Amino acid sequence: MSAIHIALLGYGTVGKGVYKTIQTHQEKLKNIFRKDVKVVAILVKNIEKHHAPDPDILLTDDFNKIVKLEKLDVVIDAIFGKNPSFTYLQQAMNKGCHVITANKEMFAYHGTQLKQLAKEQGVTLGFEATVAGGIPIIQTLRQLLHVNTIQKVQGILNGTSNFILTKMREELYPFETALKLAQEKGYAEADPTNDVEGYDAFYKAVILSELAFGEIPNWEDSIRQGIQSITPEQIELFSAFGYRFKHVASMEKTAKGILCTVKPVLVNETHPFYQIEGVQNAVSIDGDIVGNISLQGPGAGMFPTASAIIEDLVYINKHSFSPIFLDEQNELSVKAFKTYWAIGGDVAVENIPSHIPIINRINPNFLIVEASWEEICSIQLPNVYLYQVLGRVLPEKTLVRS
Amino acid sequence: MSAIHIALLGYGTVGKGVYKTIQTHQEKLKNIFRKDVKVVAILVKNIEKHHAPDPDILLTDDFNKIVKLEKLDVVIDAIFGKNPSFTYLQQAMNKGCHVITANKEMFAYHGTQLKQLAKEQGVTLGFEATVAGGIPIIQTLRQLLHVNTIQKVQGILNGTSNFILTKMREELYPFETALKLAQEKGYAEADPTNDVEGYDAFYKAVILSELAFGEIPNWEDSIRQGIQSITPEQIELFSAFGYRFKHVASMEKTAKGILCTVKPVLVNETHPFYQIEGVQNAVSIDGDIVGNISLQGPGAGMFPTASAIIEDLVYINKHSFSPIFLDEQNELSVKAFKTYWAIGGDVAVENIPSHIPIINRINPNFLIVEASWEEICSIQLPNVYLYQVLGRVLPEKTLVRS
Numbered sequence A, B: 001m002s003a004i005h006i007a008l009l010g011y012g013t014v015g016k017g018v019y020k021t022i023q024t025h026q027e028k029l030k031n032i033f034r035k036d037v038k039v040v041a042i043l044v045k046n047i048e049k050h051h052a053p054d055p056d057i058l059l060t061d062d063f064n065k066i067v068k069l070e071k072l073d074v075v076i077d078a079i080f081g082k083n084p085s086f087t088y089l090q091q092a093m094n095k096g097c098h099v100i101t102a103n104k105e106m107f108a109y110h111g112t113q114l115k116q117l118a119k120e121q122g123v124t125l126g127f128e129a130t131v132a133g134g135i136p137i138i139q140t141l142r143q144l145l146h147v148n149t150i151q152k153v154q155g156i157l158n159g160t161s162n163f164i165l166t167k168m169r170e171e172l173y174p175f176e177t178a179l180k181l182a183q184e185k186g187y188a189e190a191d192p193t194n195d196v197e198g199y200d201a202f203y204k205a206v207i208l209s210e211l212a213f214g215e216i217p218n219w220e221d222s223i224r225q226g227i228q229s230i231t232p233e234q235i236e237l238f239s240a241f242g243y244r245f246k247h248v249a250s251m252e253k254t255a256k257g258i259l260c261t262v263k264p265v266l267v268n269e270t271h272p273f274y275q276i277e278g279v280q281n282a283v284s285i286d287g288d289i290v291g292n293i294s295l296q297g298p299g300a301g302m303f304p305t306a307s308a309i310i311e312d313l314v315y316i317n318k319h320s321f322s323p324i325f326l327d328e329q330n331e332l333s334v335k336a337f338k339t340y341w342a343i344g345g346d347v348a349v350e351n352i353p354s355h356i357p358i359i360n361r362i363n364p365n366f367l368i369v370e371a372s373w374e375e376i377c378s379i380q381l382p383n384v385y386l387y388q389v390l391g392r393v394l395p396e397k398t399l400v401r402s
Helices: A013-024 A026-033 A063-067 A085-094 A104-121 A137-145 A159-171 A175-184 A199-213 A232-240 A302-316 A373-378 B013-024 B026-033 B063-067 B085-094 B104-121 B137-145 B159-171 B175-184 B199-213 B232-240 B302-316 B373-378
Strands: A003-009 A036-043 A058-060 A074-077 A098-101 A150-156 A244-254 A257-267 A280-287 A291-298 A338-345 A358-363 A366-372 A384-390 B003-009 B036-043 B058-060 B074-077 B098-101 B150-156 B243-254 B257-268 B280-287 B291-298 B338-345 B358-363 B366-372 B384-390
Touching: A003 A013, A003 A063, A003 A085, A013 A026, A013 A036, A013 A302, A026 A036, A036 A063, A058 A063, A063 A085, A074 A085, A074 A302, A085 A098, A085 A104, A098 A104, A098 A302, A104 A199, A137 A150, A137 A199, A137 A280, A137 A291, A137 B137, A137 B302, A150 A199, A159 A175, A159 A232, A159 A244, A159 A280, A199 A244, A199 A257, A232 A244, A244 B384, A302 B137, A366 A373, A384 B243, B003 B013, B003 B063, B003 B085, B013 B026, B013 B036, B013 B302, B026 B036, B036 B063, B058 B063, B063 B085, B074 B085, B074 B302, B085 B098, B085 B104, B098 B104, B098 B302, B104 B199, B137 B150, B137 B199, B137 B280, B137 B291, B150 B199, B159 B175, B159 B232, B159 B243, B159 B280, B199 B243, B199 B257, B232 B243, B366 B373
Parallel strands: A003 A036, A003 A074, A036 A058, A074 A098, A257 B384, A384 B257, B003 B036, B003 B074, B036 B058, B074 B098
Antiparallel strands: A150 A244, A150 A280, A244 A257, A280 A291, A291 B291, A338 A366, A338 A384, A358 A366, B150 B243, B150 B280, B243 B257, B280 B291, B338 B366, B338 B384, B358 B366
16 A cells, blocks of 8 residues: 655654654544555654654654655644744745645745745645644635635634633732743743734734735734733623633734734623633634634644644545545444533432532532433432533532531 | 526525525636526425516426426525425436535435435535534534544534523523514524424434434434423523523434434533524534534524535535635725723723713723724723723613713
8 A cells, every 4th residue: 555655843742743643543544545644754853852753754853854755745844933944844845745834933924935835836735733723713714715705803812821811810810820820731831922922823813814815914003912911900800790801813804904903802701702711712703694603622732733734634635535425434432421410309419329429509409410321310309300511510619418 | 608507496595595695796606616606497386476586597386397407507405394305306416416405304314315326426415504504514524524533512503492592591581482582583483393392403413413423313212302391490590500501412422323312401601502692503523633622603594504505516616726725805895893892990981082882881990882993092091991892792771971
């Protein structure tokens, strides 16, 4: 069986996620491509710090060795910063390789040039992973654009700043404390400027603007405002009235071109961004025919980003399978999935079997418990209302069980 | 220039929306297809009740006249019920036509057969419009499936029942009153069984299950529970503790096959379905690699559904344009778009120009006003905090301006 030969630039979180996903999904990928999918080379900055995950893989700090490989079909860019990424991808395309990138900063600056070069070379350029991690926003925008004229795009595009704002509200932390927590959790860099001052969100906005409106925002006229000046007092005041701070990137077409802003805004519960918490991302699109569509999901992370990159890989080979009838059987492990349930009516705590944890006691007639469907079915109670509960339920720590 | 010849089955809300969208988007469609897109025939049940929107269009109550047309490329099904829709689409495919359907009941029962026939005939079958109106859920699932194994799909798939639940909570209406309002607004039929007892949502769940898991749920083992038994008292009690009732369809793979349930559940604000209100729809997908992705948007209506149908039409012709580089320029009319703003700090009501409405006075130091960006820029105030507000803001009716 012939193979698709892939070089991976960068072997950090994203690079490792891509490698692992390709390894664990060999069968699925083989079904799609009718070929083996092989990582043949990995580029790293410091060769001392890494081991090749397989002895057949060329691990190198020299891109020239990669671009000279005899068999190379796809180059996946999982490194940071404008350069050398841009140069590498140009070289790869000139050699006739397809290219997939997760590098938003580079793509915000050089996306137009790379798209042009891809056209000239007749290769495919994938960039789903540059914006909002696992959320298929690039593909969705492309699809909506077939019919719709896009009027506006808004997004929570930076998980780190959203995490900080969430912690500031939930814990009433000052900005610095929430930032430190984000750094401890690995969400924020030692230098958090890119995230908290909105540069990262702005790069993503540039990429979305070019796709949605066919042009990039005027960088000089754009407004980019960070979240550092938001105080716990402001957060507390607005929370009391049902408003939350969100760091929102907004793009719309005006007479002067694309107006792009990245700034803190207040959101109430009628808006899809209200319950986007922690490192989640979300994008809201207004199209002239379809109206408003929102998407939300994991904005970053090893596997969500890997998922976006592999989607692009599939796209490259899209003619080798029929996308209309994808009827592969999924093989799922069956779990006795636990979830929350509200039990109401004439129910006393004593009636709940002791192996089922009572999470909340809403009032004498309503309890929230955590149980699988089978466990719930085993509770035989008369006059009982039973509703499944969706969402995270925080246990009452004071709840004592007799 | 050659043309794509379309027959429209049904000329109700959806059919009219498709016709209007094709008419108003001739240029856009021509750019995509490099052909004119022409509706050549419309099938109606009662020919007395309708007029052809154009004298060149064959308006008929006899499908035989349509299927015998010499030039016919695509048949769009915008009628209700299992039959005669199924028979018509089979005839159309046997003639070599591509087929697009918005008919969920028919597709839930006969989707597998139609997919098989489409394969045999080498024609394309589009069904994006059968589930969740304008939300591109079919396409998104297909895309995620390339890499991900889908573990679970949940959705608010019926706008009517969600509208009823929203009104019951907001107005504390009993079920019957909220239903009557839905009927007055045209969201519910005279016989609301399909919507409020979950049949409509179940049909959509069947369609999503086949796509996500490669098999349909066991109809006998599935649980389908309506919303009629929910009382305003229950709603009030749970609201007080932050829970809302939502009518949720849920599909997951178990040892016994696909478990499908449609039933009322409780949702709190940590879940993406919490703020899905009125006739909105939402779908949440758990994939093994990507994690959780949610989509929300208009679940029905003339233009959202038309948008989904035209997406399918574009898909049929997908080889005639490059989906990777869709860089058409959108031409947008520029509006002085009004939005809400929170103004805070040392600001008194007198400082706000009288042409800017004050919507809410949160406390002596914070106001919410409605204004365009230009108007906001015109307010020159020292020591002012200014944040844009996203979401619907209800005006305080008692607010009197001095």
